[in-house]
Amino acid sequence: VKSGAGYLPVDPSYPADRVEFMLADAAPVAAISWSGRELVLPAGLPVVDIDAVDVSEFDGSVVSDADRVAPLRSSNVAYVIYTSGSTGRPKGVQVPHTTVAKLFANTESVYGFDESDVWTMFHSYAFDFSVWELWGPLLYGGTLVVVDYVTSRSPEQFLELLAAERVTVLNQTPSAFYQLAEADRLASESGRAAELSLRWVVFGGEALELRRLSDWYGRRGDFAPTLVNMYGITETTVHVSHRVLDAALVADASASVVGQAISGLQVFVLDTRLAPVPVGVAGEMYVSGVQLARGYLGQAGLTSTRFVANPFNAGEVLYRTGDVASWNSAGDLEYLGRADDQVKIRGFRIEIGEIESAVLADVSVAQTAV
Template structure:
């Protein structure tokens, strides 16, 4: 589609227009504090003048390291008003990551609060916002003449670091006009306005927060900043949605599934005021929304899945998710590109693949980042010449696999480098997860592949029980084995209290415990044949001792090793042992 955003507009221009016309309206709320547009503007202008004095201007970066609060919003806007771009630093990050960000991005200053215990490299001026007395500073809007250079829509608005596949994070350079385009290009889909109330649920170091910040502030709506504790407690967050009459909610699917559960068990009759729930950040499984649709229907609120990437300014495509999709869809349908963006699904030679065939996604259009901060070789590898354009346009190579389906929608199939293959089988973990979730006792589940011993990749399911229920992992395994082929049945089921999330609200794989392949109460093999069988199990599985009641599959066995077991048994017992015998009677006895 075509861009509809006015060419030279900056985020600052748009925000100032709201301050001028919506002065008395509530701009930001946090807990029981709030600021009107007029008061927010005044605070922002004062801090921006101070930052200009400290040395900030267009194309500079100013780091912001603060907990979520009203002051955080003031700080982010003030950096932009000064003309600079903000570099978000989560104050809870490990200190070596903070050191890396500051040394890599070389900000001209750091805005923080006195209670943030972060040691910044000595040379960077630190501005503690709560210790500044700016009462004597002019609070009128800032004129270009006061800035170190005029601010234009091509100047940097922020640099957000994304994890590098090589392990070294890389800073993505996003100018003002990209964010303006994002908001203007989605207007026709959503019709956001000044009556909307949005939450800032995500960490401001995650680009989903860019959408949450400007969605309300560019339209004269209200932004409700969610404190960290509430963002991690689905019950408390649901209460906030009701109390604040939130109309636009943005969630990673992992976080929303937990909210759905809190909503299911809630006893109050209070109504949500939501108009939209917008998903992003990770693949959505529409089947997991069935319970929500049963209670709320699919029109109020409307649920929309958006696929996006930091490098293309938050969102690329959208697809409204109706109750019908929750019945059948297994893959993540991410819909059609938003206005102003083009999406291609290409093969290795950069030729479009036919409908229904998987290929790599490339994105073109006006929301592409400028590239990576001081990483020209990486920028050149990921931002490539657009073979379908004659005017020197670029495409961003996403590393994501997708296909077009007959309906005209894009279906997201996962990472190009992360397609799970176990023992030669291509496995969609979403399918395994859906089978686990279909079991009655299971409220939440996460299914991942672990390789705790090199070369032995195993599927592990982490499960959280419904309130008041307990999970028998053996029964769970049998239930899942009824619907999935053997090679897709998890090697281990681990019961945990809650699914761990990262600061960005995505599944925190590293926090999932290593499964213990447990042996049952030990009963020694009692016959010569049991001893031979136990010996073969122990050998093939690499387990020290095996009892007569131990189960081959519960110990991490799988169909591939099963063939080794029966051939060794056949040799040891001088008999033909069919593989089926092991599947039907999987203990030593």
Template sequence: MAITHRNVVQLLGSVEAELPAGAVWSQWHSYAFDVSVWEIWGALLRGGRLVVVPDSVVRSPEDFHALLVAEQVSVLSQTPSAFYALQTADTQHPELSKQLSLEAVVFAGEALEPQRLRPWLGHHPRAPRLINMYGTTETTVHASFREIVAADVDSGGSPVGVPLAHLAFFVLDGWLRPVPAGVVGELYIAGAGLGRGIGGGRG
């Protein structure tokens, strides 16, 4: 999928007011996963510092938890399943938990189960912000934004929120007609963040 520099700038510009400038971001994800684009440029385009997490630390939630403290990481991006493991390490090491500098945790890559965040919210009721973002590679990593609140832990759903400012969502039926609220349809995404097609492909 061909993603332009402009797409990345549009993505980060759309969340500029939501994330701190000059922050310390961790790059936990592989370069082969599109979330790494978000991690790298989220830090570097806003005057921040990027902490590239060694592979050995990526595989150890306990070591990663300690790294977050040592490097004073303030913006963390995680798949929900990886975060649940980190949450366990956080519970098991309360002395380190109190030293975290996190201001925002951004979830992506798979459906979030808010009810599983109950232990984290119990230990960290005021900070960091927990943000669920839905998206695909074709829409330049993220397409929507939803801040998780305490009431969400009682919900069985995975709230994806609203489209980012440079995108629009449409729920359409098989004939590309808008469906009423509550009716099943397919999600279509439009706007300035769409990729330019499969690189090297025909047509």
């Protein structure tokens, strides 16, 4: 990122053909890896093994434009993250430096993070929730606890880690937190309740079933920690809206309340004619503001169908999310589902068209419906 290049996160646990496609499509100029990798990289791609390279001969001062091949601008791409594609082909979302910086500037008034906070890196760095987890503590000078794979799959071990490391900021997909909350309940019933230092639990990545938090609030109360439901998409740089939760809201809610747009963004709920819908009426969500990505890498046609002209502000762009929502009487957004066939599983976006394409690739299959 400091060199002026964008990074492409590649999770070695991904299927080999998906990794191969991503590397061919993004055409990276180099790979940063380690000498023990099992991932097969393209022949001819320069590789830097970070555990083997000797950096002692290099200057440790801050990188400047004099060191770069071109000046670094805030509009330069910071990273490209691939998401599932409806045509059967994953698509790379280009996110510039400025939108990542704006993400934290726009949420600062909500959270007040500082150098005393301890964050967890729980999610794969190839999943955009990790952008929030990784750059947050680096920006504020906090501590980052990287959660190993085995611990991330064991709610009991993860609960112990949260207590031992005195974690204050926890970011979770709802499905992961339900398991953690159950581990917390069992520990409490056995007299081994974990002494947590959590200030914030931030939900994202998939719809939150509020009533499943009732037991947590019954044990932990409203203020230790504060739970926040956030909604967002890779194309809008992680987060779009937020809603601070409490026991009363959880007891009464019948839908996933995702709140109101964070500072610097606007959310519109529109009908098929791009007209705003009344309170209580379902429509598709569109997002405008300073956190929108630069579109899809090498896919101008797809970019133009998702990043559309803003009918309310000439010269601006709306991102068409494909998510259906409605405004409630309190002025909050309630997430209702998708306008298309996309589904979310543990935070991962899965396009049905991509699954169908994979099945149809088998010569013995003539037709398929997923």
